[in-house]
Amino acid sequence: MQVGIFNDESKIGEIGAEIIAPVFIDKPTGVLGLATGSSPLPLYDALVKKVEAGTLSFAQAQAFCLDEYVGLSMEHPEAYRNFIRRVFTARTDFPDSAVHAPAGASDDPYAAAAEYDAQIKAAGGVDVQILGIGSDGHIGFNEPSGSLSSRTHVDFLTEQTRQDNARFFDGNLADVPTACITQGLGTIMEAGKLVLIATGAGKAEAVAQMVEGPVSARWPATVVQFHNDITVLLDEGAASKLTMRDYYAQAWKAQYDQS
Structure with missing residues (x-):
């Protein structure tokens, strides 16, 4: 696990884009896994800039969203397929037909979850998975106490x-759905590369558990300790409870700042 700590979110976005872009330059037909929420937004902006500059293209690529609310209309602006199009894919050369999300509005979300897992496998799996982390340690919508080897499934939000x-x-809690379809932890762990972004002091405990704590279903993100290619990009707030910051800085400099 490589841990990078930076002073501002724009720098995090730029570093993340520098990690992701070579994968799709080498493999234009690659598969990108997309996370929603606020944390990845600077990364999406940085990737958009690369597409606009002509140094990166997603014209032959595919994308799979991590999750989707159950029971939310496909036309709702906060449906994750719409969120992702708005903040990222519609600003690039991603074909709209190549951007996939779970069918959260399906009459049978359990069948839709199994179908989505099979769809990811049929695409050859995810080459790079972008991740955020919840304040309770969830990634995707894998809430605490779930299986660390789960496949794409229906889950219920804490x-x-x-x-x-x-x-x-x-700000209306009553409007927030209570269930979702999410890629499982086992599904996420099959991605070739993970890039996880966390910002803000509200994520500090979850980040400390993920990076330095024991692997536990109480903190689902701790499962990424078993992945052999994960980069964690943090701001000062999210990194504030880490106890080995000096080591992470030393290791980051040795790997990335040798010029």
């Missing part, structure tokens, strides 16, 4: 997650 996401629903 009160904390719903409160955290109410900001996307004008």
Whole structure:
């Protein structure tokens, strides 16, 4: 696990884009896994800039969203397929037909979850998965106490997650769905490369558990300790509870700042 700590979110976005872009330059037909929420937005902006500059293209690529709310209309602006198009893919040369999300509005979300997992496998798997982390340690919508080897499935959102996401629903908790379809932890762990972004002091405990704590279903993100190619990009707030910061800085400099 490589841990980078930076002073501002724009720098995090630029570093993340520098890690991701070579994968799709070498493999234009690659598969990108997309996370929603606020943390990845600077990364998406940085990738858009590369596409606009002509140094990166997603014209032959595919994308798979991590998750989707259950029961939310496909036309709702906060449906994750719409969020991702708005903040990222519609600003690039991604074909709209190549951007996939779970069918959260399906009459049978359990069948839709299994179908989505199969769809990812049929695409050859995810080459790079972008991740955020919830304040309770969830990645995707894999809430605490779930299986660390789960496949794409229906899950139910904790009160904390719903409160955290109410900001996307004008602060109205009653409008936040209570269930979702999410890629499972086992599904996420099959991606070739993971890039996880966390910002703000509200994520500090979850980040400390993920990076330095024991692997536990109480903190689902701790499962990424078993991945052999993960980069964690943090701001000062999110990194504030880490105890080995000096080592992470030393290791980052040795790997990335040798010029």
